[in-house]
Amino acid sequence: MVDWNEETDVIVIGSGGGLAGAYTAAREGLSVKVIEATDKFGGTTAYSGAGLYYPNNAVLKRAGDDDTPEDAREYFRAVVGDTAPLELQDAYLDNGPKLIDYLEADENGHFEFMAYPWPDYFHDAPKSRAGGRHIMPALLDPARLGSLRDVLRPQPGPDRLGMPLPEGEMFGGQSLIGRFLMALTDLGVDLQLNTSFEEFVVENGEVVGVIVDHAGTHEAIRARRGVIVAAGGFERNDEMRTRYGVPGVGRDTMGPEGNLGKPIQAGIGIGADVAMMGEAWWSPGLTHPAGNSAFSLCFTSGIFVNQDGVRFTNESAPYDRAGRDIIAQMDAGKVTLPFWMIYDNRTDGIPPIDSCTQPMVEPEQYYEAGLWKKADTVVELAQLIGVPADALVATVERFNKFAAGGVDEDFGRGNEPYDGYFNADGNPLVPLEQGPFYAAQFGISDLGTKGGLVTDTTARVLDTSGTVIPGLYASGNSMAPASGNAYPGGGNPVGASMLFSHLAAKDVVANR
Template identity: 60%
Template sequence: MNWDEEVDVLVAGSGGGLCGAYTAAREGLTVAVVEATGEFGGTTAYSGGGGLWFPCNPVLRRAGVDDTLDDALTYFRAVVGDRTPAELQETYVCRGGAVIEYLEQDDSFSFEVFPWPDYFGKAPKARLDGKRHIVPTPLRADRLGALSDSVRGPLATDRLGAERPRTLIGGRALIGRFLLGLSKYPNASLRLNTALDELIVEDGTVTGAVVEREGVRTAIRARRGIILAAGGFEGNEELRERYGVPGTARDTMGPWGNVGRAHQAAITIGADTDLMDQAWWSPGMIHPDGRAAFALWFTGGLFVNQDGVRFVDESAPYDRVGREIIDQMRSGATTLPYWMIYDDTTGVVPPVQATNVPMVEPEKYEAAGLWHTAQTIEQLAALIGVPGQALVATVERFNELAERGHDEDFGRGDEAYDRAFSEGRSPLVPLGAGPYHAAAFGISDLGTKGGLRTDVAARVLTASGEPIPGLYAAGNTMAAVSGTVYPGGGNPIGASVLFSHLAALDLLAR
């Protein structure tokens, strides 16, 4: 092979997988990060919190949290079951704290406790106070210098053209801190608009890759190995259809560059995959551009289907709500759009406090037929095309349950997460007097979670379970350690950070 250049480690992707690049560079290896788009951060940069689900990490210990790894592992295994290997689950739960300890040795990194209840509050050893979750502290953009304009997001900027804030928060702060850390090491290079296109195998070992920038292909030898952390394939409609991923590329929250090129390159050389029909789901409020975008933190309202009937716990964790919607769609019980019905407490604007993509002017939703207003429930039903008597009965039943303070039908408010946005009060809020409103919702996702099957060192495996020498995967390019569930906020980013870090540590031993 005629190589154009050589490094020790090549990292494809610039989201949570930057932890692998940072680890390798800090330990003295030469590193090249290739990012297919014009901005760093991947889906991680769009995360509102940038959270990490790492039980018993140093930040939590300093705060006096009394959790144990045994309890956390009991919870995780109870929720995930045997869908993924037990040793992979144990690695995720038990080794995240060490990553935070490693990062905090560098003043580029700073974290704080951000309580976020586990998503299965009735599972054994669930942490209802949310103290398995931390977030990066905000970062002033000027600390990054010229790099600050290269951090993806926020969504208000990318989709609506809003000015970028001068302080990075959430996922953008995490990406910014990794970039800040990497900037200390001249042995690390960062390349935008450069996509990994092909993996090179020599004598059974991945020795490098061909990357493409503006039509120019460059062969890069990776003496130690390659870490694939290039996100999912949620933006590739053809792959979504091939693997049976519900929803559409239009409605994903992943950035446009997440089209599965790293997946395909690895599959071509014999990598095994798992969970390829899975994603991180959520309800999606439909915006005037026609796209459904991840929405949570509902302070009122209820969801109804095309029959005017309520069908789900609206306040449940978003992935669980999304999966119920998908199950209903598959059975034909619910079609898109479904509707949020609400009273005039917040005016025409839906009682949704976290839309992720900011709302625009109400008249644009109304002109697009996405928001409707009527003086009575019967009139509202006619506007959204659902049976009037059924919708009246649904609202009456909902109000009856709200007055009792217990949702006998769907359990809204029965778990800690349901009450996370209402200061512990019941999220069952009865609809008052008219006028009444309806807002259209669909299904969104935070990215696909199917990918390359790996071992506990993040080494990519073949179908026979043998590691492919020189090839590693993390983040949404890796088959999710959580299987078909979403155990807690910060699980996707946490797994990306941890397994890219473990990959770098394994590379050091090569």
């Protein structure tokens, strides 16, 4: 018997994309409580660009998109294959556009979206689209948030480095989470910070509530209708990463400090099945003076070299594909960490990266930490980073030859729309010829783990025999992904988190 401290219809664990589930349940008339382990709402979603990968949605159609459900399914199937159940893939593709319709019908007009062309990540797959299938939340005036901005997790610059909040309209995850916080406040949802999940309460095989630690006090909260786990992955839990063979360390993830995987572990403890536990959303990561290597993308020039001074990958490939290639070569013993980006002076000594999710600090700090090197010649640069000079010279000369000819014969850089998306002329084959020359240290980063609780198409958690665990749902990085071990296009992680929490709430409303 449990002495309940409080009761509600639905408990949502986590406050990122899973807020879509809280919004749906509340809009349909249920009482909802959101518990967040940290002191800010938003999770990894608040850090993100908040792209949403929902092919054939109304926002894209209004922008003139001529995609079809059949084409989108063919592409998604070709990329994901059998690494995720086909019915889960279909649930994602079929219901994403409906979620956008649902949000755009908000009676207070809180949700606005815009088409944001962003190439699909596998150009060679059938029915790939160079313009992508990607939308984003519209920009948001921070004045609309009022005091809610004080509890919204800011971007990594302010959050991790103490930088001031940016001025002007809010973009990406800041806009998305801000919009959800406004909508949830209007609906009277109980939003509670500093409340970490500890365990599920199970009666007769059904999840009926949770035990939490709220500011140091254990409390029991009853969920009359259901519990939705949307707490991210276990990327900050190094013990779990080691146990399930996830490369890298928690220090280098973009997941906030609260993403420890407690609900996933508790789910396993009550018999839930898990899948894809060795998987994450990968990227190369620029190493910062604080010691962490953080998600970096949009490279406009430069090359990566390994410990032998040899180039080893397409630097401009979509970040998850690049990260997976680097990890595969690490496993094969061909690359060790750190590896280096080699670049010339056309960017005035700053690494040619258009998007550092964790902003760069003063260059002097990188040099003092030994993370950036500068030399008048490639030979001298090789000596500074400890690689064979003849190999590095040959590598640069070979790449420059490819740049002059317009074809990367080694790794196909520039062969896909994404590769040149961040270069004004669409050409990422930029020669390294303007001395002095530079090297910046890189490691492996991730946007979070993507393995988790196995669910059906309505986000109900299944046990190891395939039977539904009544009262328990999961979405986003807390669930085994509908995209399997692939990353089909920008907006897939946030899209899955929002959609499956929404489907969970719909099932709660209809069947619980």
